[in-house]
Amino acid sequence: EVVMTQSPLSLSVTLGQPASISCRSSQGLVYSDGNMYLIWLHQRPGQSPRRLIYRVFNRDSGVPDRFSGSGSGTDFTLRISRVEAEDVGVYYCMQGTHWPPTFGQGTKVEIK
Amino acid sequence: QVQLQESGPGLVEASETLSLTCTASGHSISSGYYWGWIRQPPGMGLEWIGSIYQNGVVQYHPSLRGRATISVDRSKDQLSLNLYSVTGADTAVYYCAGPGASYFDFWGQGILVTVSS
Numbered sequence: 001e002v003v004m005t006q007s008p009l010s011l012s013v014t015l016g017q018p019a020s021i022s023c024r025s026s027q028g029l030v031y032s033d034g035n036m037y038l039i040w041l042h043q044r045p046g047q048s049p050r051r052l053i054y055r056v057f058n059r060d061s062g063v064p065d066r067f068s069g070s071g072s073g074t075d076f077t078l079r080i081s082r083v084e085a086e087d088v089g090v091y092y093c094m095q096g097t098h099w100p101p102t103f104g105q106g107t108k109v110e111i112k
Numbered sequence: 113q114v115q116l117q118e119s120g121p122g123l124v125e126a127s128e129t130l131s132l133t134c135t136a137s138g139h140s141i142s143s144g145y146y147w148g149w150i151r152q153p154p155g156m157g158l159e160w161i162g163s164i165y166q167n168g169v170v171q172y173h174p175s176l177r178g179r180a181t182i183s184v185d186r187s188k189d190q191l192s193l194n195l196y197s198v199t200g201a202d203t204a205v206y207y208c209a210g211p212g213a214s215y216f217d218f219w220g221q222g223i224l225v226t227v228s229s
Binding site: 001035037039041047048049050051054055058060092094096099100101102103104105106 | 163218
């Protein structure tokens with residue numbers, strides 16, 4: 001199965017400062033239809049995950065534009081341009097290109 | 113906006129069957145393109161259990177070795193998960209998610225299932 005490796009595993013960020021999370025896949029994520037099925041999820045403490053980004057860089061409805069996704073091949077990044085208090089929690093990447101779908105270990109974001 | 117709700121027993125005896133259902137508001141389960149079940153052991157990360165496509169194709173995580181069944185009850189418009197012969201390793205919060213083609217656009221609130229020995 002495809003291994004998704006996130007870094008860092010924890011991040012302490014000052015409010016208003018940027019943050020960046022990397023996700024590296026053990027295989028390229030281009031599917032036969034030309035799409036890359038890489039999503040980013042955010043899980044606040046005690047809550048269920050919420051999808052933020054799909055197919056690498058598409059923001060879900062209602063997701064603030066301070067979140068952006070990028071990447072290609074095997075290297076992907078989630079960026080938060082200015083961290084706000086509500087952004088704390090754990091962020092996961094997940095690939096759906098190869099069976100079985102696999103998740104990264106998660107990156108815990110806290111406010112410094 | 114799609115809202116999903118998992119339901120089922122919160123406690124299951126070891127070696128028994130874990131049975132959960134997922135209902136949706138704002139979208140029909142039967143017309144969803146791709147639904148999945150994902151679980152999260154306490155304090156740990158996310159693990160995909162399996163998924164069902166609109167055409168009825170079902171896929172399961174290979175580690176489950178045939179212990180899982182996922183189906184859609186069209187008469188009740190519900191998604192279900194049965195996990196057989198459970199052990200303590202199956203203790204987790206179980207989520208249903210879907211329904212779009214780009215994976216897990218909406219998630220339920222989750223249900224904690226504890227396996228007792």
